[in-house]
Amino acid sequence: MERRNVMMERVLPDLVIFNGKVITVDSKFSITQAVAVKDGKIVAVGASDKIKTLIGKQTKTIDLKGKTMLPGINDTHCHISDWALSRPPLMLDIRFPLVKSIADIVKMVGEKASKVKPGEWILGEGWDEGYLAECLADPDHKPSKEDLDRVAPYNPVALTEYSGHRAWVNSQALEMAGITRDTPNPVGGEIKKDPFTGEPTGLLYEKASTALRAVIPPWTAQQRKEALLGAMSELNSIGITSFTDASIDREKWAIYNDTLNEYFNDGKWTCRVNMMLMLAGFGKSNLDGMKEALKYVGCRYNFGNEWLKVGGAKIVADGIPPLKTAWMWEPYLDGTFGGLVVDGNSAKEQEENLREMIRICHQNRFQVGIHSCGERTIDVCTDQYMKCIEEDPWDARHYIIHSDFSRPETVKKIGEFGRRTGYELALNVQSPIKWTISDFMETVVGPQRAAYQWPLRTMLDNGVRVANSSDAPVIYPDWKQGVQGAVLRESKATGQVSGPEQRITLNEAIATYTINGAWLDHMENLKGSIEVGKLADFCVLDKDILSVDPHEIKDIRTLMTIAGGKVVYDAGAI
Ligand SMILES: [Zn+2]
Numbered sequence: 419m420e421r422r423n424v425m426m427e428r429v430l431p432d433l434v435i436f437n438g439k440v441i442t443v444d445s446k447f448s449i450t451q452a453v454a455v456k457d458g459k460i461v462a463v464g465a466s467d468k469i470k471t472l473i474g475k476q477t478k479t480i481d482l483k484g485k486t487m488l489p490g491i492n493d494t495h496c497h498i499s500d501w502a503l504s505r506p507p508l509m510l511d512i513r514f515p516l517v518k519s520i521a522d523i524v525k526m527v528g529e530k531a532s533k534v535k536p537g538e539w540i541l542g543e544g545w546d547e548g549y550l551a552e553c554l555a556d557p558d559h560k561p562s563k564e565d566l567d568r569v570a571p572y573n574p575v576a577l578t579e580y581s582g583h584r585a586w587v588n589s590q591a592l593e594m595a596g597i598t599r600d601t602p603n604p605v606g607g608e609i610k611k612d613p614f615t616g617e618p619t620g621l622l623y624e625k626a627s628t629a630l631r632a633v634i635p636p637w638t639a640q641q642r643k644e645a646l647l648g649a650m651s652e653l654n655s656i657g658i659t660s661f662t663d664a665s666i667d668r669e670k671w672a673i674y675n676d677t678l679n680e681y682f683n684d685g686k687w688t689c690r691v692n693m694m695l696m697l698a699g700f701g702k703s704n705l706d707g708m709k710e711a712l713k714y715v716g717c718r719y720n721f722g723n724e725w726l727k728v729g730g731a732k733i734v735a736d737g738i739p740p741l742k743t744a745w746m747w748e749p750y751l752d753g754t755f756g757g758l759v760v761d762g763n764s765a766k767e768q769e770e771n772l773r774e775m776i777r778i779c780h781q782n783r784f785q786v787g788i789h790s791c792g793e794r795t796i797d798v799c800t801d802q803y804m805k806c807i808e809e810d811p812w813d814a815r816h817y818i819i820h821s822d823f824s825r826p827e828t829v830k831k832i833g834e835f836g837r838r839t840g841y842e843l844a845l846n847v848q849s850p851i852k853w854t855i856s857d858f859m860e861t862v863v864g865p866q867r868a869a870y871q872w873p874l875r876t877m878l879d880n881g882v883r884v885a886n887s888s889d890a891p892v893i894y895p896d897w898k899q900g901v902q903g904a905v906l907r908e909s910k911a912t913g914q915v916s917g918p919e920q921r922i923t924l925n926e927a928i929a930t931y932t933i934n935g936a937w938l939d940h941m942e943n944l945k946g947s948i949e950v951g952k953l954a955d956f957c958v959l960d961k962d963i964l965s966v967d968p969h970e971i972k973d974i975r976t977l978m979t980i981a982g983g984k985v986v987y988d989a990g991a992i
Pocket of ligand 1: 889
C-alpha cells in the first residue's frame with residue numbers, strides 16, 4: 419500500500435480515464451472508476467477522485483460519463499490474415515443488414531467503380547437473396563449482369579454469395595472468364611442462361627465459377643498489408659485489441675512482419691498479434707514436413723514483442739463435427755467415427771505421427787495448439803501433452819483448439835494434472851459457433867451429445883483454463899455474441915437452449931475473452947486485466963454488460979477502444 423502511494427505521487431500520467439464503471443477482471447473481479455496511463459502502461463487504478471489528482475498539464479483526460487470499461491478483448495483463435503482478404507477495402511461487404519436490396523448493392527458497386535481504374539476488378543462477398551427486397555417482392559426476380567453493367571461498364575465485377583456457392587458477375591467478368599452463350603455447363607456447375615435469348619444472365623453456380631476465379635489476379639503484397647491494417651481497425655471497432663492468427667505460413671508471417679516494420683511508427687498497427695506457425699503444413703498434417711521445417715526455424719515460443727510474436731505451432735489433427743470428420747469414440751448417428759487428418763497408412767500410424775509431432779514441437783520449445791474436435795483426438799493430444807511435460811517440463815501451456823467433445827473424464831484428468839505438476843493445459847472454445855450450429859448438431863450426434871458440445875461448465879469446474887474465440891472467417895469475430903452464447907447457450911435459429919447445465923456465469927464468460935486468453939499468450943502479467951503495470955488496452959461499451967438482460971449483450975456497442983494507451987477507435991459518443 420505504502421509503495422503504491424509513493425508511485426502515485428511521482429507519476430505524471432499522459433492519460434487519465436475517469437468517471438466510469440471499470441470492470442478490472444483482476445482476481446477479485448473488482449469494479450472501480452478510473453485508470454491512469456503512462457507510456458502505454460497502467461500506472462494507477464482506483465476511485466475517480468483519487469486518480470484525478472494525478473492529472474497534470476500534459477495529461478489527456480477522458481470522462482467516461484458512467485460508461486462501462488473492460489480490458490481489451492482477446493480473440494484467441496482466428497485467421498485474421500484470411501478474414502482480412504474478404505473484407506473492405508479489398509472486397510465490398512454486401513451482407514444483410516448492410517445491404518437490403520439489389521439497388522443497394524448496385525449503388526455500392528457504382529461508388530467503387532468511380533474510384534478504381536477501368537479494367538480493375540471489383541469484388542464483393544455476402545449477398546443473400548433471402549434478404550434482397552426485389553427478390554422478396556418477386557421470387558422470380560434474380561440478380562443479373564445488367565444490374566452491374568449499368569454502374570460498372572468498364573470493370574469486371576464478381577460478387578460471391580454469402581454461402582460461397584454462387585457468383586453474380588457482370589458482362590466484363592463473363593468476357594474475361596471466356597463464358598459465352600455457347601459455353602457448356604461444367605461438371606458440378608451451372609451457367610444460368612436466359613431461356614429466351616440463351617445469353618448468360620450473370621449467375622454462376624458452384625463449379626461454373628472456376629473459370630472466373632482463374633482470371634481474378636491474386637492480391638499484391640501491398641494490398642495484403644493494407645487489408646491487415648483494415649482488419650485491425652475493424653477489430654478495434656468492436657473492442658478487440660489482441661488476437662491469435664492460427665494458420666501462419668511463410669507468406670503470412672512476412673506480410674505481418676513487413677506491415678509492422680512499415681506502419682508501426684505511423685500508429686497504424688493497432689492490435690497485439692500472436693502467431694501460430696503451421697510447421698506441419700496445411701491440409702494433411704505431415705510429420706516429415708514438420709521435421710524439415712524445424713531444421714530451419716530457430717525461434718521458440720514468445721519470440722517477438724508485445725505487438726507481434728510467435729506463440730507456437732499449430733497442428734490440425736482431425737476434421738469437424740458437422741461434417742462427421744472429427745475423430746470420435748462414440749459413433750455419429752450414421753455409424754461412422756470420423757478420423758485423423760494426419761499422414762499415415764493406418765489409424766495407429768496416424769496417431770503415432772501425431773504424437774511425434776507434439777513431442778518434437780515440445781522439445782523445440784514451441785507451445786502447441788492442436789485443432790481437435792472429436793473426443794478421441796482430444797484424448798490422444800492431451801495425453802501426449804501430459805507425457806511430454808512429465809518427461810521434459812517447461813512452461814509450455816499447450817492447448818486444444820475447438821475442444822468440442824472433451825470428455826468429462828479427460829477434462830478432470832487435465833485439471834488434476836495442472837494442480838499436481840504446476841503445468842496447466844488449456845482448452846480453446848468457440849461459443850459463437852455453438853450459437854449457430856447447436857440445432858443442426860442434433861441431426862449429427864443426437865440431442866444429448868449435441869447439448870454437451872463445448873462443455874464450458876465442466877471445464878471450469880475442473881479448474882481448466884478456457885479461452886474463447888471466433889475462428890473468423892468461420893464466423894464474424896463478435897465476442898459479445900460469444901459471451902452471450904456462453905451464458906445462455908441458446909441457438910441462433912430457434913432460440914432452443916442447448917445444454918443448460920453447461921452454462922457459465924457472465925464474469926466467467928468475460929474472463930474467457932480477456933485474462934484467460936492473456937495466459938494462453940504467456941502474457942498474463944502484461945494484459946487481460948486492468949491492473950497496475952499492465953498494458954493500457956481497454957474497450958468502452960455503451961451499456962453496462964453486467965446489468966443488461968443477457969439476451970441484449972450481443973447488441974452492446976463499442977464506443978471507444980484503446981490499445982497501448984492510444985485511442986484506436988472512437989465512435990464519437992463519449
Ligand atoms: Zn481455425
